[in-house]
Amino acid sequence: MLANLKPQAADKILALMGQFKADDRAGKIDLGVGVYKDASGLTPVMRAVKSAEQLLWQAETTKTYVALAGDPAFGAAMAGLILGPDYPGARLAAAATVGGTGAIRQALELIRLANPEATVWLSDPTWPNHPSIISYLGMKQATYRYFDAETRGVAFAAMIEDLGRVAPGDVVLLHGCCHNPTGANLTLPEWAEVAAVLERTGAIPLIDLAYQGFGDGLEADAAGTRLIAEALPEVLIAASCSKNFGIYRERTGVLLALAPDTGVRDLTQGTLAFLNRQNYSFPPDHGARLVTMILGDPALRAEWESELEEVRQTMLRLREDLARELRDRSGSDRFGFLAQHRGMFSRLGATPEQVERLRAEHGIYMVSDSRLNIAGLNARTVPVLAQAILDCGI
Known part of the structure; x- marks a missing residue:
């Protein structure tokens, strides 16, 4: 064989x-x-990570499984970091994943279950693993223009023109900040235009947020994602803790899914748990536990934000x-x-x-x-x- x-x-x-x-x-x-x-x-x-690990070593009493979607406290902590403290919890489903790449993979699996005919639209260029995973899953994909090779900036008019052709139910993958590989980012007014186009076309945004805090700061780097989340009824967000917490090898990520109502949220949450079960059962907890501790402790969080x-x-x-x-x-x-x-x-x-x-x-x-x-x-x-x-x- x-x-x-x-x-x-x-x-x-x-x-x-x-x-x-x-x-x-x-x-x-x-x-x-x-x-x-x-x-x-x-x-x-990072210093805050070291401190949290020491506290965890002293306090942890078991290494048993947590839950198929991970500890709900981790999802809540990451939702607060990404969407702000007043995030719409009644509409939010969340699942811990094996890194940010795992979050992208689970998001694509979710899309394939919900709409097998959906085309996933990618910026040109994008992180090479995006099209690779989509191809492996046998999903449809297309590109929208993004980078102007002459100015080294965003080709925004071309981007908007291309997004205007996206079909209802298709998915548009956006880089939340610190675009990989170009480093060229949308301004907040441009994010607002993107949101308007997605609302008009009926497309679903999938935001890859791998570098929050590496660009213009934690709040500024989340501003575009928050704008999209406030404007549209359905939003998928794949986030990584590898870079901003420096825990690359702990493989810590989260997939957030904003649903239009509580009923769809519950359906989505159950599906996220199902997908985790099919791929790796229970997600790793160590890195997620450290992130939850840091974000929930004022002193640790202040130290982490300072180092970031x-x-x-x-x-x-x-x-x-x-x-x-x-x-x-x-x-x-x-x-x-x-x-x-x-x-x-x-x-x-x-x-x-x-x-x-x-x-x-x-x-x-x-x-x-x-x-x-x-x-x-x-x-x-x-x-x-x-x-x-x-x-x-x-």
């Missing part, structure tokens, strides 16, 4: 990680993998430093977009051949579409990258 398996295409980012590890050059720079790193190259455990703000400000400074270094060395402001983008990623605008030159000649690793992880830089490597970019004719 196993001999009948067909080789699967390697994940480009994971393959890049392998290349980087095999490279023995001392000055190599990893700008590919999407994790936050401090100035020493370490992805640290340090992370955010570090990435903003790195963006500004890289844009300034490129401007000073090139005499041009053509890389000014780097300071305007938000989150971990930006698209540099290099060709695959130029990206390969960066790797071969300078030991600088990034994805072939020139997506670079800003958080992989530090004060020492910013000027190194800037000069390499210019040396490679980008």
Whole structure:
């Protein structure tokens, strides 16, 4: 039986990680993998997480299962973080998932059960795992224009034009903030226009919120999602705790589903529990428990918010430093977009051949579409990258 398996295409980012590890050059720079790193190259455990783990170790008396949809307190804590303290609880179904990717997968499974003929619309470009999972599930997909390669900003008029053609019952996947891979984000007035188009067409939004707190702050990064949630009767939100809590390996995520009424909410909640049962039964609890503790304890939450703000400000400074270094060395402001983008990623605008030159000649690793992880830089490597970019004719 196993001999009948067909080789699967390697994940480009994971393959890049392998290349980087095999490279023995001392000055190599990893700008590919999407994790936050401090100035020493370490992805640290946040102070609030360490404190919560110590408290949990002292207080925990059992490791038994919690519930198919996870601890309701976790769903409530995440709903408050994402939608605000006055979120419509009577309309909200929630399920803990295996990371943010698990939340996306469960959302797509939910969509397939509810409307097998739905087309899922993705921004062009988007995170590669989005179309990959959709294809694997055998679902229909299409793209809407999003990124302007000339301005390095959002092609908003084109986006609205494309969304206007979405059919009723189709699903539009939106990046809640810190768009991956471009770093180009919608403004709040633009979010309002998107909401109006979705309401007019009868499309269902699925918001991927993987980086809340990494862009303009916890509240600002949730503003677009909150606007959509207030405007539309049905909204799906897939959120990750990997980045903003730094608990990547704990695989902590949540799927929130806003239903039009309590009856549909109850039906949706039961279906979310069913889907968890089919995929992995009970979701992991350790990371979810830590998040719940941090969000529910004023002192822990204040410490977490302070450290998250340090992370955010570090990435903003790195963006500004890289844009300034490129401007000073090139005499041009053509890389000014780097300071305007938000989150971990930006698209540099290099060709695959130029990206390969960066790797071969300078030991600088990034994805072939020139997506670079800003958080992989530090004060020492910013000027190194800037000069390499210019040396490679980008």
